[in-house]
Structure formats: C-alpha cells, structure tokens
Amino acid sequence: xxxxxxxxxxxxxxxxxxxxxxxxxxxxxxxxxxxxxxxxxxxxxxxxxxxxxxxxxxxxxxxxxxxxxxxxxxxxxxxxxxxxxxxxxxxxxxxxxxxxxxxxxxxxxxxxxxxxxxxxxxxxxxxxxxxxxxxxxxxxxxxxxxxxxxxxxxxxxxxxxxxxxxxxxxxxxxxxxxxxxxxxxxxxxxxxxxxxxxxxxxxxxxxxxxxxxxxxxxxxxxxxxxxxxxxxxxxxxxxxxxxxxxxxxxxxxxxxxxxxxxxxxxxxxxxxxxxxxxxxxxxxxxxxxxxxxxxxxxxxxxxxxxxxxxxxxxxxxxxxxxxxxxxxxxxxxxxxxxxxxxxxxxxxxxxxxxxxxxxxxxxxxxxxxxxxxxxxxxxxxx
Amino acid sequence: xxxxxxxxxxxxxxxxxxxxxxxxxxxxxxxxxxxxxxxxxxxxxxxxxxxxxxxxxxxxxxxxxxxxxxxxxxxxxxxxxxxxxxxxxxxxxxxxxxxxxxxxxxxxxxxxxxxxxxxxxxxxxxxxxxxxxxxxxxxxxxxxxxxxxxxxxxxxxxxxxxxxxxxxxxxxxxx
Numbered sequence: 001x002x003x004x005x006x007x008x009x010x011x012x013x014x015x016x017x018x019x020x021x022x023x024x025x026x027x028x029x030x031x032x033x034x035x036x037x038x039x040x041x042x043x044x045x046x047x048x049x050x051x052x053x054x055x056x057x058x059x060x061x062x063x064x065x066x067x068x069x070x071x072x073x074x075x076x077x078x079x080x081x082x083x084x085x086x087x088x089x090x091x092x093x094x095x096x097x098x099x100x101x102x103x104x105x106x107x108x109x110x111x112x113x114x115x116x117x118x119x120x121x122x123x124x125x126x127x128x129x130x131x132x133x134x135x136x137x138x139x140x141x142x143x144x145x146x147x148x149x150x151x152x153x154x155x156x157x158x159x160x161x162x163x164x165x166x167x168x169x170x171x172x173x174x175x176x177x178x179x180x181x182x183x184x185x186x187x188x189x190x191x192x193x194x195x196x197x198x199x200x201x202x203x204x205x206x207x208x209x210x211x212x213x214x215x216x217x218x219x220x221x222x223x224x225x226x227x228x229x230x231x232x233x234x235x236x237x238x239x240x241x242x243x244x245x246x247x248x249x250x251x252x253x254x255x256x257x258x259x260x261x262x263x264x265x266x267x268x269x270x271x272x273x274x275x276x277x278x279x280x281x282x283x284x285x286x287x288x289x290x291x292x293x294x295x296x297x298x299x300x301x302x303x304x305x306x307x308x309x310x311x312x313x314x315x316x317x318x319x320x321x322x323x324x325x326x327x328x329x330x331x332x333x334x335x336x337x338x339x340x341x342x343x344x345x346x347x348x349x350x351x352x353x354x355x356x357x358x359x360x361x362x363x364x365x366x367x368x369x370x371x372x373x374x375x376x377x378x379x380x381x382x
Numbered sequence: 383x384x385x386x387x388x389x390x391x392x393x394x395x396x397x398x399x400x401x402x403x404x405x406x407x408x409x410x411x412x413x414x415x416x417x418x419x420x421x422x423x424x425x426x427x428x429x430x431x432x433x434x435x436x437x438x439x440x441x442x443x444x445x446x447x448x449x450x451x452x453x454x455x456x457x458x459x460x461x462x463x464x465x466x467x468x469x470x471x472x473x474x475x476x477x478x479x480x481x482x483x484x485x486x487x488x489x490x491x492x493x494x495x496x497x498x499x500x501x502x503x504x505x506x507x508x509x510x511x512x513x514x515x516x517x518x519x520x521x522x523x524x525x526x527x528x529x530x531x532x533x534x535x536x537x538x539x540x541x542x543x544x545x546x547x548x549x550x551x552x553x554x555x556x557x
Binding site: 088096097098099100101102103104112113115117118119120121152195200202203204205206207252271282283284285286287289305307309355356358359361362365366369 | 499517518523527529542546552553
C-alpha cells in the first residue's frame with residue numbers, strides 16, 4: 001500500500017517536473033496498471049513503460065504510451081480473441097477505449113503480445129494515480145465460449161468477428177481445394193485490388209444532445225433509406241429515414257422486422273451513403289441503441305441513434321444525396337450470432353464499398369509478407 | 383438631587399444666602415410644603431388598603447432587584463463564554479464553506495461539463511476523441527492498410543495487422 005502511494009506520488013512529481021521543464025520525460029513505474037482478474041485464462045509476463053514519454057505542451061501534457069504486454073494462455077482451450085479495456089482516470093471525456101486482438105489462434109501455454117499505442121492529452125494540473133488502467137474485458141475461445149466482464153459487449157463483437165473469420169477461411173479453403181495454389185493466389189490478388197479500390201470516407205462523429213429548433217439547419221431534409229435485403233437474414237429492414245443537411249446526417253431511424261422463429265436481442269445495419277456523382281461509400285454501422293432490446297419472432301422494432309455524422313474525403317465535404325442500408329449482424333436471445341454470407345456480400349453494390357473482414361485482411365497480409373505457401377500452411381491449421 | 387442641609391436652611395432663614403442658592407433653597411422648600419399638604423390629604427382617604435399597597439410595593443421592589451441582578455449577570459457570563467458552542471459552529475461552517483469553495487475553484491480534476499460536445503474522428507495516425515481541451519487517441523503504430531470504421535452509436539475503430547501478424551482493432555467509444 002505504501003509502495004503504491006509512493007509510486008503515485010513519484011508519477012505526479014515526474015509529470016510536474018516535465019510540465020515545469022517543458023521537455024520529454026519517461027513515464028515512471030506505477031503510471032500504468034494492468035488487471036487481469038484472479039481466474040483469468042491469461043497471465044501477464046510483465047511490461048515496461050520505458051518507451052512511453054510525457055511531454056509538456058503549453059498548458060497541456062501529452063502522454064505517449066507505448067506498451068507491449070506479453071500474455072500467456074493458461075487455459076486448456078485455444079484463444080480466438082482478446083479485448084482489453086483502457087481507462088484514464090484523469091481524462092473526463094466520458095468515453096472509453098479498447099484494444100482488441102482478433103483472428104488469433106493461441107493454443108494452451110502459448111504466448112500472444114498485446115501492443116498498445118495510446119496518446120493522451122490532458123491539462124498539466126491533474127491528480128495523482130495511474131495514468132492508464134488496463135482491464136481484461138474478454139477472451140473468446142475457439143468453441144465460442146467466453147470469459148470476462150464484457151463491459152464493452154466484447155463477447156458479441158468478437159463472436160461476430162470469429163463467425164466472419166470462419167466464413168472467410170472456409171471460402172479460401174474451398175478456393176484452394178478447387179483451384180489450387182495458383183487459384184488461391186489469384187483470389188488473394190483480386191481481394192487486394194478490391195480493397196485498394198474501396199473509397200475511404202472520413203467520418204466525424206458527434207453524440208447529439210436534444211436538438212432545439214434553433215440549432216436545426218434550414219436546409220435539413222428527411223431522407224429515406226433504400227435497402228439491400230438478404231433473403232436468408234433473420235431480420236428484414238422495412239423502412240427508414242435520417243435528417244440530412246449537406247455533408248451532415250443525424251438521427252437515423254430504421255424499422256426492422258424479425259422474420260426468424262427465434263427472439264432477437266441485437267440488430268446492426270450497414271449504412272451506405274452516395275454523393276452527388278453517385279459514388280457510394282460505407283458510412284457507418286448502425287446498431288440498435290436499446291441494450292434491453294427483445295424482438296420476438298414476427299414482431300417489429302426500431303433501430304435508431306441520436307448521433308450526428310459528418311462526411312468528408314481528402315479534406316472536402318461529401319454531400320449526401322442518397323442512403324441505403326443492409327442487415328450486417330444479428331444476435332439471437334440465445335447468444336447465437338448471424339452474419340451475412342459471402343454470397344450476400346458479393347453483390348455489386350456492396351463489393352465495391354465494403355472493406356474485407358478482419359480474417360481476410362490478415363490472410364492478405366500473410367500472403368503479401370510471406371507468400372502463398374505460408375498462406376496455405378496457415379489455412380491448414382484450421 | 384441633594385437636599386439643602388441645616389446650615390443652608392439657617393442661612394436661608396437669615397436671608398444670608400446668595401441669589402442662586404436662595405432660589406434653589408426656595409424651590410426645595412416649596413416642594414416640601416406641597417408634599418406635606420398631599421400627605422394630609424392622603425390621611426383623609428379612609429378606604430385606602432395600606433397593607434396591600436405595601437405588599438405590592440415590596441413585591442415590585444423585589445422583582446426590580448431580581449431583574450437588575452439578571453441584567454448584571456449576563457455580561458459576566460458572556461465574558462467567560464466568548465467561544466460558545468454557537469460561535470464555534472458558525473466558525474466551523476465558515477471554514478467548511480471556504481474549503482468547499484477552494485476545492486470547487488482549484489480542484490485538480492478538470493471535470494468536463496456535460497454540455498461540452500465530444501467529437502470522435504480519425505486522424506493521420508489513428509483515431510481520436512476530444513472535447514477541445516482534452517483528447518484521447520489510439521495510434522496505429524505506423525501500420526499500413528488501416529481500415530477505419532464508424533459506429534453510429536458514437537464509436538470509431540481502426541483495424542490493422544500489426545508487426546506480429548495479429549489483427550489489432552482499436553476502438554474509442556463516446557458516451
């Protein structure tokens with residue numbers, strides 16, 4: 001206890017010195033806390049803050065954290081995903097941060113290293129204590145079982161990533177089986193070309209408080225959504241609209257219906273926007289806002305968010321002319337997750353704008369860095 | 383007022399007093415004469431209850447003495463109890479208000495007002511959440527082919543493959 005207080009005082013003293021001298025100083029030990037939990041399937045092998053720096057800039061302090069945290073899997077299962085929640089006690093933006101590792105294949109006793117690169121700008125005058133506290137939010141295993149407090153809905157997010165990963169690995173294994181090494185290479189190069197052609201949109205998000213009539217832009221209009229419907233999706237989009245003003249869109253609302261036989265507790269849509277030239281972009285995902293959503297079979301519900309999104313590209317505003325949406329993720333009440341199939345996503349309108357899944361991104365990277373043989377070896381592991 | 387003594391009365395009777403002393407003495411003698419006549423009149427009132435009047439007068443005098451004692455005692459008690467409980471309570475409350483005001487004005491935690499808007503966006507090297515005064519960012523560590531994604535509930539993500547070949551997903555959630 002006494003050591004902990006001394007460490008905190010040391011952290012404050014060092015940071016105060018940095019402010020006073022207006023120069024870089026390394027962060028003292030005790031400025032980062034890492035909590036895994038007593039029954040965690042992971043153990044930390046320690047980490048260092050030597051690469052991290054604190055720099056005074058005027059009345060603000062810039063803290064650059066660079067941490068590599070080696071973690072050992074002490075469970076009997078293979079780990080597919082790890083989510084870490086990062087909390088800064090002295091930054092009161094009201095938000096949270098997370099760093100997740102997905103598409104993992106970490107066997108019992110094996111190591112994985114979590115890399116955290118984080119910048120923090122705060123007033124120079126701040127309280128003592130650790131600058132950052134890191135908590136384990138969840139671990140996903142290969143049988144889709146989960147460990148962790150799940151404060152950030154990591155179980156659902158990582159399960160959806162793993163479902164996409166299984167889908168894409170199966171696809172590339174089929175390509176390998178049907179077309180061999182060359183066919184797999186062609187598929188990888190096609191995927192890279194498609195990824196290079198996906199237009200990236202710069203999105204600026206603002207959680208919108210209740211908008212008074214004086215704050216509503218004069219030119220704002222209500223714009224309807226068009227939908228790409230997947231026949232096998234458990235949820236069908238019915239109708240939707242959002243308020244549009246130039247390159248700004250706010251308050252999207254979409255009516256959906258459960259056409260499956262099971263109750264649903266989470267729905268997420270993909271949201272596309274088109275500019276005046278007809279160029280289409282992936283704008284955002286639109287999840288249901290109600291954490292207690294319960295949508296029985298055959299019933300309807302509304303997916304809505306009170307957020308304002310502003311779009312630009314290469315520093316120039318992208319005015320929104322049209323919008324469309326598609327169901328991108330569904331979680332049933334029993335915890336099972338549905339994600340679109342590759343056939344669903346292979347439609348021209350989606351293929352040109354959607355980024356690859358996390359697993360496809362990893363396999364492309366492996367192909368580029370180590371070649372087709374390493375990729376084939378990797379696919380054989382699953 | 384001091385009544386004229388026997389010597390003064392003798393000088394007055396002999397006409398040897400000065401003008402002012404003679405005038406004062408004459409006024410006094412006139413008052414004595416009036417009082418003597420009034421006593422004579424009182425003696426002629428047969429129903430006057432002298433005993434009851436005496437008792438009432440004694441009671442009034444005792445009451446006056448007791449009241450006087452009370453008035454005389456109060457300053458003495460205050461002299462010893464200048465740091466009384468009430469004064470101590472007022473002093474403590476004042477100190478507490480002063481401390482609370484100091485903490486409010488100078489507290490080390492710069493608490494952000496709820497009305498300040500938090501913006502989440504991508505930057506040249508990652509994603510950032512800021513409100514103008516404070517900022518929180520996650521860097522991509524110089525990774526290539528970073529895929530950014532926005533969530534309409536107020537989160538921003540950056541996905542890339544790190545140097546170890548792991549897919550890393552950084553996320554910031556504005557709440």
